Amino acid sequence: MRILPHLLWLPLVLCACAAGLPGGxxxxxxxxxxxxxxxxxxxxxxxxxxxDGETAFFIDPFVSRPGLLKVGxxxxxAPQSDQIAEWCRKTGNMADAVIISHSHYDHAMxxxxxxxxxxxxxxxxxxxxxxxxxxxxxEEHIRVVTFGDTLRIGQFRIRFLESRHGPALxxxxxxxxxxxxxLVPPAAASKYRLGKTFTLLIEHPKGxxxxxxxxxxxxxxxxxxxxxxxxxxxxxxxxxxxxxxxxVVPLGAATVIPIHHDHFFSxxxxxxxxxxxxxxxxxxxxxxxxxxxFEIHWIHVGEPILVFP
Ligand SMILES: [Zn+2]
Numbered sequence: 544m545r546i547l548p549h550l551l552w553l554p555l556v557l558c559a560c561a562a563g564l565p566g567g568x569x570x571x572x573x574x575x576x577x578x579x580x581x582x583x584x585x586x587x588x589x590x591x592x593x594x595d596g597e598t599a600f601f602i603d604p605f606v607s608r609p610g611l612l613k614v615g616x617x618x619x620x621a622p623q624s625d626q627i628a629e630w631c632r633k634t635g636n637m638a639d640a641v642i643i644s645h646s647h648y649d650h651a652m653x654x655x656x657x658x659x660x661x662x663x664x665x666x667x668x669x670x671x672x673x674x675x676x677x678x679x680x681x682e683e684h685i686r687v688v689t690f691g692d693t694l695r696i697g698q699f700r701i702r703f704l705e706s707r708h709g710p711a712l713x714x715x716x717x718x719x720x721x722x723x724x725x726l727v728p729p730a731a732a733s734k735y736r737l738g739k740t741f742t743l744l745i746e747h748p749k750g751x752x753x754x755x756x757x758x759x760x761x762x763x764x765x766x767x768x769x770x771x772x773x774x775x776x777x778x779x780x781x782x783x784x785x786x787x788x789x790x791v792v793p794l795g796a797a798t799v800i801p802i803h804h805d806h807f808f809s810x811x812x813x814x815x816x817x818x819x820x821x822x823x824x825x826x827x828x829x830x831x832x833x834x835x836x837f838e839i840h841w842i843h844v845g846e847p848i849l850v851f852p
């Protein structure tokens with residue numbers, strides 16, 4: 544299903560159609576959560592909040608954003624409970640799932656706390672489960688998935704495709720390996736090992752989204768799969784053309800939303816600026832050669848968009 548571009552990029556305004564989940568603490572604010580559409584809110588990095596009015600879930604929510612010095616010097620990083628609570632409050636304090644694409648700190652560190660604040664189940668690799676256990680989540684709030692698994696929540700069907708992390712650290716994949724025991728925060732960034740790397744295929748009757756949270760891929764991983772919209776992590780990509788040719792083009796997607804290009808060592812209450820080395824100009828210029836195939840749409844942190852009306 545094709546999206547309607549004229550609707551997609553208009554900032555959403557408050558409407559009177561608030562809809563909470565049964566038993567919810569409070570109704571989801573309508574701009575984030577409406578009964579007649581699929582809406583997406585980018586949270587910076589690869590973090591997203593997605594809802595269709597009945598079901599809501601986070602992907603890779605990360606809002607603590609410790610500074611570069613702390614990360615680089617190996618200080619123990621503490622999830623910022625006030626920031627996490629604020630984002631949960633903004634999106635209605637309820638979610639069905641918190642889904643993690645890989646277990647690096649900038650994807651998984653805050654996830655258990657989003658789950659405990661909203662009553663959601665934490666879903667990810669065995670390493671992500673260790674992040675959940677270390678943060679005190681009960682087993683009934685943890686679900687381990689592997690390549691090829693499918694999660695059904697409401698009308699969403701989410702498939703966990705095998706993927707590969709981008710060569711983000713001087714041409715190498717940072718902090719590889721997996722976590723074998725619960726990781727109790729605060730913990731250094733290097734303790735958050737990669738685990739499995741998933742690309743998420745998110746199917747809904749209104750349309751199909753792909754979340755490619757890291758700028759990597761496996762050739763042929765999308766054989767036989769199509770999507771309308773790709774949420775494309777672009778930091779640490781090997782090269783732009785390879786990323787587009789192996790992710791966006793095979794999917795036949797009409798719309799690309801770049802994510803994970805923001806300077807995530809800076810807090811979200813400051814204006815979002817690009818991460819060093821992301822080369823947004825080069826990305827736009829290279830992607831421009833594909834303008835007959837797909838469009839690039841830049842979106843803003845914290846501003847919900849209508850993905851599928
Ligand atoms: Zn990563």
